[in-house]
Amino acid sequence: xxxTRLLLEDFRSYASAELHPxxxxxxxxxxxxxxxxxxLEAVFVAVTGRSHRxxxxxxxxxxxxxxxxxxxxxxxxxxxxxxxxxxxPAEDTPPEIRxxxxxxxxxxxxxxxGDTVRVVxxxxxxxxxxxxxxxxxxxxxxAILAQRHRAAARDLAxxxxxxxxxxxxxxxxxxxxxxxxxxxFWDEQLAVVGARVLxxxxxxxxxxxxxxxxxxxxxxPADEQGEQVRLSYADTLKxxxxxxxxxxxxxxxxxxxxAAYRRRISEVxxxxxWNGVSLVGPHRDDLRVELAGREVATHxxxxxxxxxxxxxxLAETDLLGADDAPTPIVLLDDVFSELDSDRxxxxxxxxxxxxxxxxTMADLATLPAGRRGVTIWEVGxxxxxQAPRVA
Amino acid sequence: MSGLIAPVARLxxxxxKLPGVGRKTAQRLTYHMLRAPADEARGLASAxxxxxxxxxxxxxxxxxxxxxxxxxxxxxxxxRDATRICVVEEPLDxxxxxxxxxxRGRYHVLHGAISPIDGIGPxxxxxxxxxxxxxxxxxxxxxxxxxxxxEGEATxxxxxxxxxxxxxxxxxxxxxxxxxxxxxxxxxxxxxxxxQGRRQVDLS
Ligand SMILES: [Zn+2]
Numbered sequence: 001x002x003x004t005r006l007l008l009e010d011f012r013s014y015a016s017a018e019l020h021p022x023x024x025x026x027x028x029x030x031x032x033x034x035x036x037x038x039x040l041e042a043v044f045v046a047v048t049g050r051s052h053r054x055x056x057x058x059x060x061x062x063x064x065x066x067x068x069x070x071x072x073x074x075x076x077x078x079x080x081x082x083x084x085x086x087x088x089p090a091e092d093t094p095p096e097i098r099x100x101x102x103x104x105x106x107x108x109x110x111x112x113x114g115d116t117v118r119v120v121x122x123x124x125x126x127x128x129x130x131x132x133x134x135x136x137x138x139x140x141x142x143a144i145l146a147q148r149h150r151a152a153a154r155d156l157a158x159x160x161x162x163x164x165x166x167x168x169x170x171x172x173x174x175x176x177x178x179x180x181x182x183x184x185f186w187d188e189q190l191a192v193v194g195a196r197v198l199x200x201x202x203x204x205x206x207x208x209x210x211x212x213x214x215x216x217x218x219x220x221p222a223d224e225q226g227e228q229v230r231l232s233y234a235d236t237l238k239x240x241x242x243x244x245x246x247x248x249x250x251x252x253x254x255x256x257x258x259a260a261y262r263r264r265i266s267e268v269x270x271x272x273x274w275n276g277v278s279l280v281g282p283h284r285d286d287l288r289v290e291l292a293g294r295e296v297a298t299h300x301x302x303x304x305x306x307x308x309x310x311x312x313x314l315a316e317t318d319l320l321g322a323d324d325a326p327t328p329i330v331l332l333d334d335v336f337s338e339l340d341s342d343r344x345x346x347x348x349x350x351x352x353x354x355x356x357x358x359x360t361m362a363d364l365a366t367l368p369a370g371r372r373g374v375t376i377w378e379v380g381x382x383x384x385x386q387a388p389r390v391a
Numbered sequence: 392m393s394g395l396i397a398p399v400a401r402l403x404x405x406x407x408k409l410p411g412v413g414r415k416t417a418q419r420l421t422y423h424m425l426r427a428p429a430d431e432a433r434g435l436a437s438a439x440x441x442x443x444x445x446x447x448x449x450x451x452x453x454x455x456x457x458x459x460x461x462x463x464x465x466x467x468x469x470x471r472d473a474t475r476i477c478v479v480e481e482p483l484d485x486x487x488x489x490x491x492x493x494x495r496g497r498y499h500v501l502h503g504a505i506s507p508i509d510g511i512g513p514x515x516x517x518x519x520x521x522x523x524x525x526x527x528x529x530x531x532x533x534x535x536x537x538x539x540x541x542e543g544e545a546t547x548x549x550x551x552x553x554x555x556x557x558x559x560x561x562x563x564x565x566x567x568x569x570x571x572x573x574x575x576x577x578x579x580x581x582x583x584x585x586x587q588g589r590r591q592v593d594l595s
Contacts, residue, residue, distance in 0.1 A: 091413055091415075092413040092414060092415035092416060094416070095411065109578075150578070150579065151579050151580075154578075154579075154580065158541070161541055162541065164508055165506065165507050165508055165541065165542075165545075166507075168507035168508045168510075169507035169512075172507055172510070172512065177512075178507070178512050182505070182507075182512065182513065182549065184548075185544070185545045185548045185549065186545070189541065189544075
């Protein structure tokens, strides 16, 4: 599905705005803070059900307005059209106005929107994906899982609920306000839901790993060609999972992982009671990336790291569009300013081969050479230009 | 609340303590009460006081009851099967189950579910009262009808452990497909749960 029209009403800084993206590349230009990212955020929220940067939904609503509305008009090459509409109430809106998303006028669960439209968001912060905290890499994996599989989205939500409850109980036990016998239920939930999330991530990493070498070489400059990039999943199970294969591969049956979690959870019992926090589970795991056998975070150059990150985002795009799923809309939030023009141009070409790309940029000079003649929408002071101009 | 006279500010303050009521809604309600006839305000005030002063808890099942009526109407009703106890989280759940007419046993109301985030552990719900009641004997079955979410499950598991030594059967209400629904629209968890809870076809 590609986006033919984006319509905003009282969303963030916009009273109203309308954008007609091109089938291929669309540029949104404007100074920092003008509201470019808000446009990408609107598309992202309408598709995934939540913002990548708002603390609460109410933040998405323009000041003193009752609700925000985002509408996506979509069509595919066969001429099938769809309309996705998201309504987000403000903090103090009467309870009759509830957050809801509709597809062609019919209410849908946010997790079901992935059947109609998908989206890849490339944030500038992701340029630090390989050197940043493990939480960034877990977020990268989980965003793909949540959009691809409804069951995974629910498992991730349930896992965070289980962990929140379990951590609250561990803290209460440490303060001697509760007894450890209440833990067994939450231990079991963590083992069962944790095993499902772990299995989903292991399968994802296997799929990413299979795609990375070719994508890496497609993005890499001549002197980086053929470098060995290896992805692996780092779990927290230690010796409690003796069946773990030497190299990362597809997930084993769930009971094997559940049993491993049960063993590991009981091993760390004392330590958890002391720390008052869950020490074992998918929330402590990491995606490990090696280049020519060495950790990229410490041994790869900035350029090499960026090549790998671009390959990961291309792999994300391919995986989200695999298995008859709708081809994702790619949203690039001012990422070219972080890349040399060679890598920019090659990765943009690769993304455009796959589908529709929306790019924000503060400085039009960062537009890769050879892209002159594209249409540019300008943003300033919470307003979007009425019509694009041709650069 | 600068610029507001004290009684108005105070009412806004009180309304905004209610669950789901934000500042703006509290203001709207306050100005509504200002415009309303005095009778309406007195009616609301006396209803609020009455709910605290005239409502008590049944010493047997912990459900709400009229002050002075203990045991409650459910517990006092001899036609109800006293060997079965259905355990629910809230008083409204009693009404929902009873409305079906399918169940004619007794009830026990926990007034909550175990939720460490909210500081609610076994001691903050009416679990001890239930165990004492069952341990006193005469009960054949306890039906755990807490909500089918994480907190309801945690509560059910906890109670099942405690009750097992005292009663021949502890059961959990089934989770499954909504009646009149279509299989293809059911979400995966509901489908999985209803497969797990399948039964032999009754040919009689
Ligand atoms: Zn009673």
